[in-house]
Amino acid sequence: MKPLADLIRPQTLDEVVGQQHLIGENQILRKLIEVNHIPNLIFYGPSGTGKTTVANIIAKISKKKIYKLNATDAKTEDIRNIIKDLDTLDGMNGILLYLDEIQNFNKKQQQTLLKYIENGQITLIASTTENPYFTIFSAILSRSTILEFKPLTPQEIEEGLKRAIQLVEDEFFIYPFECDDEAIKYIANLCNGDLRKGLNALEIALYPNCKTEGFILNLDLVKKSTVTAGFSYDRFGDQHYDTLSAFQKSIRGSDADAAIHYLARLIQVGDLLSICRRLLVIAAEDIGLAYPQAISIVKSCTDAALQLGFPEARIPLAQAVILLSNSPKSNSAVVAIDKALSDLKRGNIGSIPNHLRDSHYAGAEDLGYGINYKYPHDYPNHYVKQQYLPTSIKHVKYYHPAVNKVEQGFMAYQNYVQGKKN
CATH class of the missing domain: 1.10.8.60 (Helicase, Ruva Protein; domain 3)
Known part of the structure; x- marks a missing residue:
């Protein structure tokens, strides 16, 4: 018997399950198919969502010579053989090439097609389970319409x-x-x-x-x-980065339940290193100075997880996730350093003031380095006002305290040592 998936493969759009945002009444792909005007298309989405089925339906109504390749095992020679048919009677109306798993073609193989899809001799319908913006040559992307196939409900x-x-x-x-x-x-x-x-x-x-x-x-x-559960995960593809993104955004949004869910996904595939790295980033980027001790606790949890390994590692990891989700949040540190780095990229830096330059060598004084530097510990409250930033940016503010107990304490300290009134 044939596989059931092949036996029931739809022959018309009305038989296709799901993807109504593409093939429903008055939707873009249905309209293109109905008028038989097929541009270069890239179908992007997870397995089992109808990409190949819809491509087959398009191929059947096309008056072009049809070729099907799977980029997993196709070679450059296979493409050249298709191109040869352009000059035959079979190819006089053009060729429709359905290329499955296009992400497995290297750049040179993709470029081989470029000239022919650009002049319309070959109409390309490609499918991929990976983000096309990361895996497909940009010149092909610019000449194609990308349509996303969504997981079925x-x-x-x-x-x-x-x-x-x-x-x-x-x-x-x-x-x-x-x-x-x-x-x-x-x-x-x-x-x-x-x-x-x-x-x-x-x-x-x-x-x-x-x-x-x-x-x-x-x-x-x-x-x-159904011996195994239906959880699928590509550790080196979109799902990996999408899961890590959702993981961090859930913690940032103080949703411990969602964060634990995405942690479970990452644990399920054994991605211990990515979890530990992301937790340390979150502790600094999203909790930051609102709870400065969080990163020390998270470091202890991740160290314990790395030493324990799975399955026990799930326990300190869950502890870290719940702690971070329920901690006060501040991104003032990452905002400050990114703003400073942005100034450097624009060349907006200036020279280090002479009184701050190193003066621990003979001749420094002759250059005017280190002169008039005021040693803060010699002054009340260990503070004295003097210029630290380069003159061209001396009024720039990189750090802006967030509204939380710790950083408001920083502000109170600055006001105190500078003799300002609250």
Whole structure:
């Protein structure tokens, strides 16, 4: 028997599950297909969301010569062979190339296509599970329309599973069978937006029972057919960086529950080093001077996690995440240093004032270095007013205290030593 995912592959847009933002009534991709005006397209999104299916539908209505390549195993020679057909009767109306997993083509291979997609001789429909802005040559991006395919909802996956069940019953089962709604919902919720994964689980449950009289597809059976949970994660792709981003933003937003959820995702794939590095960054960037001791505590937690390893490492990591989520927040330190670095990039620096320059060598005094420097410890409150910034930026303020107990204490100290009134 063919894989169930291939057997039920939709032949028309109306049969496609999900992606209504692209192929729904009056949506951009449907309109392009209906008028048979197909520009160069890049389909971007996770596996099992319909990219290949929609590309196949487009290919069928096109009057162009159709070629399909998978960039995982295709070679530059395969592209050259396609280009040769441009001068034949087969290629007189142009060529439509469906290139799956385009991110696996190197820059040179992508550039080989550039001339032909630019002049319209080849219409490219490419698909990728990775962010095209990071993996596809910019010249191809600029000549293509990027369309994002989104993970399917459990309800959309249920729709696809029910269609598959009907097909299997009609085509392969000798006897009618029953199907519990709970079983379908279980699969739909387990496959993480990937219909293909759900169909594979359904296939394992159904195919061995095509000749079983009185068969019932129930929850117990599908649980046995779906051995692993539906969590998928590409440690070196978009999911990795998206998860780390959501992790930090959840802590910054003081949402401990969301932060723990994203921590669990990172733990599930064993990404201990990324977790530890990100927690230390968060302690300095987002909590900062509002709770200066946080970074010391987090350093202890991450050191413990690295020494323990998984599974025990999850405990000090969770401790650090909950602490940071519930700590007061301040980004005054990162704002200050980024503003100073920005000044340097613009060349807005000036010379170090002479009285601050090193004077611990013979001849420094002759150069005027170190003269008139006032030693703060010789003055009341260990403070004396003098210029420290270069003259061209002497009035610049980099650090602006945030409203929290610690930094307001800094302000009170500055006012005290400078003799200012609160």
